[in-house]
Amino acid sequence: MGEQTYGISTRMLQYVADEVKSAHDLGIQIAIVVGGGNIFRGMAAASQGMDRASADYLGMLATVMNSLALQDALEKIGIQTRVLSAISMHQMAEPYIRRRAVRHLEKGRVVIFAAGTGNPYFTTDTAAVLRAEEIHADVLMKATKVDGVYDSDPLINKSAIFIKEISYMQVLEKRLNVMDSTAISLAMDNNLAMIVFDLKTAGNVKRIVCGEKIGTRIFESEK
Numbered sequence: 722m723g724e725q726t727y728g729i730s731t732r733m734l735q736y737v738a739d740e741v742k743s744a745h746d747l748g749i750q751i752a753i754v755v756g757g758g759n760i761f762r763g764m765a766a767a768s769q770g771m772d773r774a775s776a777d778y779l780g781m782l783a784t785v786m787n788s789l790a791l792q793d794a795l796e797k798i799g800i801q802t803r804v805l806s807a808i809s810m811h812q813m814a815e816p817y818i819r820r821r822a823v824r825h826l827e828k829g830r831v832v833i834f835a836a837g838t839g840n841p842y843f844t845t846d847t848a849a850v851l852r853a854e855e856i857h858a859d860v861l862m863k864a865t866k867v868d869g870v871y872d873s874d875p876l877i878n879k880s881a882i883f884i885k886e887i888s889y890m891q892v893l894e895k896r897l898n899v900m901d902s903t904a905i906s907l908a909m910d911n912n913l914a915m916i917v918f919d920l921k922t923a924g925n926v927k928r929i930v931c932g933e934k935i936g937t938r939i940f941e942s943e944k
Contacts, residue, residue: 757783
């Protein structure tokens with residue numbers, strides 16, 4: 722939603738598309754999991770009395786809207802994309818099939834995974850880890866509003882301490898608000914490397930795939 726309080730910002734879409742293109746032009750295979758919080762947050766609605774499963778399904782539909790918008794932005798700058806949805810909606814997106822996703826990546830297409838895992842009670846974070854594992858991703862890059870992981874919320878606590886590297890177990894023990902515990906546990910159990918970085922710093926996506934130490938690295942076991 723960019724600087725807006727709600728909805729989809731065309732300016733932000735263009736910015737994200739350009740960031741993706743900068744890495745794609747290097748020959749990097751890229752798959753993207755998009756959230757839907759700019760349109761609807763299932764957890765927030767559930768906390769206000771809506772049935773959790775119904776709220777989560779609405780949240781999944783919001784991710785499909787964002788995915789289609791991002792696909793449009795990418796294709797406008799010449800990047801072939803495919804949206805694969807965990808909820809069947811054949812008129813708008815292909816159904817999620819793991820082998821199909823891998824084939825698209827091999828053909829140089831950017832793959833956008835929509836509708837989370839297709840199940841309520843699972844967050845977009847968990848969907849990102851799950852899809853990364855399924856396609857055997859080298860690294861999961863979590864794009865955020867801050868430049869990495871802190872010992873507390875830097876947007877609230879100006880004295881928050883930046884953490885350059887941390888293990889998944891430490892994230893769980895310290896209850897750091899990086900991802901929900903299900904996503905963190907799944908990544909830890911499968912030795913998935915993760916980098917948390919600031920999306921709003923132009924060029925960060927390209928810098929990371931080129932090996933620069935940007936953001937916070939979360940690794941599979943304590944050193």
